[in-house]
Amino acid sequence: MSFLVYDLVLLGIFVLVLGIFLYRKRKEVKRDGLLLLHKTKWGVNLIHKIGNKHERGLKVLGYFSIALGYILMAGMIYLVGKIVWVYVLNPGGVVQQIKVPPITPLIPYLPQIFKLNLPPFYFTYWILIIAIVAITHEFAHGIFAARNKVRIKSTGFGFFPFFLPIFLAAFVELDEKKMGKKKISDQLAILSAGTFANTLTAILFVIVMILFFSFAFAPSGVIFNSYSYTSIGISSIIAVNNITINNPSYQSILNSMNETGLNEIKAYSGEYLASRSFIASQNSTAGELILYSDAPAIRADLESTILEINGKQITSTDELAKEVYKYSPGTKITLTVIGTDNAPYDRDIVLGQNPQNKSLPFLGIAFYPKQVPGLFSSIYTNLFSLNRNHVYYASKIGDAGIFIYHLFWWLIVICISVALINMLPVGMFDGGKFFYLTVLAITGKESIAKKAFKFTTYFFLFLLFVVMFFWFVYTR
Numbered sequence: 050m051s052f053l054v055y056d057l058v059l060l061g062i063f064v065l066v067l068g069i070f071l072y073r074k075r076k077e078v079k080r081d082g083l084l085l086l087h088k089t090k091w092g093v094n095l096i097h098k099i100g101n102k103h104e105r106g107l108k109v110l111g112y113f114s115i116a117l118g119y120i121l122m123a124g125m126i127y128l129v130g131k132i133v134w135v136y137v138l139n140p141g142g143v144v145q146q147i148k149v150p151p152i153t154p155l156i157p158y159l160p161q162i163f164k165l166n167l168p169p170f171y172f173t174y175w176i177l178i179i180a181i182v183a184i185t186h187e188f189a190h191g192i193f194a195a196r197n198k199v200r201i202k203s204t205g206f207g208f209f210p211f212f213l214p215i216f217l218a219a220f221v222e223l224d225e226k227k228m229g230k231k232k233i234s235d236q237l238a239i240l241s242a243g244t245f246a247n248t249l250t251a252i253l254f255v256i257v258m259i260l261f262f263s264f265a266f267a268p269s270g271v272i273f274n275s276y277s278y279t280s281i282g283i284s285s286i287i288a289v290n291n292i293t294i295n296n297p298s299y300q301s302i303l304n305s306m307n308e309t310g311l312n313e314i315k316a317y318s319g320e321y322l323a324s325r326s327f328i329a330s331q332n333s334t335a336g337e338l339i340l341y342s343d344a345p346a347i348r349a350d351l352e353s354t355i356l357e358i359n360g361k362q363i364t365s366t367d368e369l370a371k372e373v374y375k376y377s378p379g380t381k382i383t384l385t386v387i388g389t390d391n392a393p394y395d396r397d398i399v400l401g402q403n404p405q406n407k408s409l410p411f412l413g414i415a416f417y418p419k420q421v422p423g424l425f426s427s428i429y430t431n432l433f434s435l436n437r438n439h440v441y442y443a444s445k446i447g448d449a450g451i452f453i454y455h456l457f458w459w460l461i462v463i464c465i466s467v468a469l470i471n472m473l474p475v476g477m478f479d480g481g482k483f484f485y486l487t488v489l490a491i492t493g494k495e496s497i498a499k500k501a502f503k504f505t506t507y508f509f510l511f512l513l514f515v516v517m518f519f520w521f522v523y524t525r
Contacts, residue, residue, distance in 0.1 A: 052448070052452065056157075056171045056172050056173050057172070059173060060157070060172040063172070063176065067208075081207070084207040084208065085207060085208055086205055086206075086207045086220065087205050087206055087207070088204075088205040088222065089204055089205045091205075092188065092191075092204045093191075093201050093203070093204060096188060096191040096192055096194075096195050096201060096204075096221070097195045097201070099195070100192045100193065100194070100195025100196040101195060101196070103196070107192065107193060107196040108196070110245070111193060111196075111235075111238030112238075113245070114193070114238050114241045114242050115237045115238055117241065117244065117245055118237065118241030118244060118245070118472055118480075119487075121248075121468055121472040122472040122473070122474060122480055122483070122484070124469060125470065125473045125480070126473075128469065129473070132151060132516055133515065136151065136515075136516045136519040136520060137515060137516070137519050149165065150517060151516050151517065151520050152517060155170065155175075155463065155466075156175070157170060157171060157175045158170060158171070158172075168458055168459065169455065173456075174455070174459050174460075176217075177456065178456075178459060178460050178463050179218075180219075181250065181460060182247060182250070182460075182463055182464055182467055183206075183217070183218055185246045186219070186243035186247055186471075187204070187243065188246070189242040189243050189245060190221050190223070190239060190242050190243050191204070191221040191223070192242070193238050193239045193242040194221075194223050194228065197231055197235040197238070197239060198227075198231075199223055199224055199228045199239065200223070200224040201224075202222040202223065202224060203221075203222045204220065204221050204222070205219070205220055205222075206218060206219050206220070207220060223239075233489065236482075237483060237486055237487070240479045240482055241479065241483060243471060243479060244467075244469075244471050244472050244479065247464045247465070247467050247468035247471075248464070248465070248468050250464045251460075251461050251465050251468070254457050255461055257457060258457040258458070258461065261453065261454065261457065262454065264445075265444055265450040265453070265454070266443065266445065266450060267442065267443060267445055268365065268440045268441070269356060269362065269364065269441055269443035270354055270355055270356035270357075270363055270364070270387070270441035270443070271354070271355050271364070271365065271366055271368075271369050271416075271439055271440060272354050272355075272436050272439050272441050273346075273353055273355070273414040273415060273416055273439065274415070274417060274439070275414075275415040275416075276341045276342070276344065276347040276413055276414060276415060277342040277344055277346075277347075277413045277414065277415045278339050278340060278341045278415070279339070279340060279342065280338070280340075281314075281338055281339075281340050283297055283298065283299060283302065283336055283337060284336075285316045285318060286302060286338075287315045288314070289302055289305040289306060289312055289313070289314050290306070290307065291313070291315075299333040299334075299338075300333070302314075302328065302338070303328055303329060306323075307325060308325055309324075309325075310324065311323065311324055311347070312324065312325065313343070316340075319342075319343070320343045321341060321342060321343055322340065322341045322342070322348075323338070323339075323340050323341055327339075327341075341413075342404060342411075343401075344401055344412065344413020344414075345400060345401050345411070345412060346398070346412050346413040346414045347413055349396070349398055351386070351396075351398065351414065352387060352388060352389075354386060354387040354441050355369065355384055355385070355386055356386065356393055356441070357384070357385035358372045358373065358383070358385075359372075359382055359383050360383070364440065366416050366439055366440075373410055373412055374409065374410065376400055376410050378400055378401060378403075378407070378408070378409070378410050379399065379400065380399070380400050380410065381397050381398070381399045381400075382398055382399075382400060383395050383396070383397055383398075384396055384397075384398055398412065400412060401413065416439045473509060474502075474506075474509070475506045475509045475510065476502065476506040481502060481505075482502075484502060485499070485501070485502040486498070488501040
């Protein structure tokens, strides 16, 4: 039975139990804006104990917390700028392919529903991550508040009653009047403590995930990311699908191609293959075309993950090449590959002749280095992906290994996301008051700080509206 079934059952049980709890505690639940809050005293003594016992250490950590707050705020402003640039000034084909609005809460099953190229996101993940992220975030606020002698009124959790499943949130209620009387540096430390805790949590689980991966996964195959291709001058093309092309041009070649399937293209340098859509995606003024080599892999539409060759396990690209070169052109070999249903199966392939050396075998697959733009994309590719350096890693403990690994993956991503978003200089986030206090410290004038706070809040809300508008326009 699919884990999704168990997950949906757990979701139903959770909503039922929570509904009963809230009904029984209905007199203790108070409305605060869109949220319903259930206040308790749980954890208050623990928060005060930690905050009072480690005052010196927390004071030092407070400086790191403030510095990190500014770094995250700058990073979030940069990310917002990049998003606006992409959606407004440089949409290209990326925005048109995005099915989900740019501002969408991460709810259970979102990647599955919209078929996003992300790990599945179950309700089990969601509730565990909410608990870890929210509790550490809010307790950090409370601990730094206790260290600075700010009274903690209550702790508890809240939820949006308009959504199913019920969206939970933890909170620590501070004495805002007393906090407002503290030094600006102390207030900044309290405000940035939540994002500081989220960042430390992310770092901790990165280490845990690396250790888990090293023990629970092993190299079990290779993954190629392209069929062999080469660049051919348009003027050197002779025929398309056995139809001679006189005075070849980009448009004449495109017009001679079939709408579906592979087209056979003959040039002075040899024979090649390409689909019409692949040619249509290329630059018509370049004077050259990228064409696939006429090879067994592309002819057979070979799956990208290869586990074995004639029963011998392949765990690196070097092993793959070494094993293929044991055979002669025209030899039939059996490849164990992973099919579309993620299950391994065997299929036969007859090796061709290498275009550069006819005496060598030719499968026709390629392992091109991925061009990964940006620091965060590079970190994701090299650290968070299960497939690294074209090596396929399989779990030693079956589906449980993948389930746990993806749980860590989502936890890290959400910790970092919450830390960044929470430092956006907008009124509803900690970053809003953090920005206000920064302006107040610089100018010494409350009126200027309030105006700056108000301006940034409305400005970023305006940018949100602009991005959503252009997403709607480009995806229609």
